[in-house]
Amino acid sequence: MLKSLIALLIFIADVLAILSIAKSKASTVEKIIWILIIIILPFIGLVVWFFAGPGSKKI
Numbered sequence: 001m002l003k004s005l006i007a008l009l010i011f012i013a014d015v016l017a018i019l020s021i022a023k024s025k026a027s028t029v030e031k032i033i034w035i036l037i038i039i040i041l042p043f044i045g046l047v048v049w050f051f052a053g054p055g056s057k058k059i
Contacts, residue, residue: 010042010043010046014038014039020037021034021049034049037044037049
């Protein structure tokens, strides 16, 4: 049950990240690359995108 809930939360976060990428002002190639990274590596890709993706948050 807990694994299913975690998987669902990661899936929702991935979908939101992909929508955010699609709306960003990044070039089409950058958008495609980031979306592929998130699809291929769902959790790791999401974390990397959050810190280094287009329009990334400066820490």
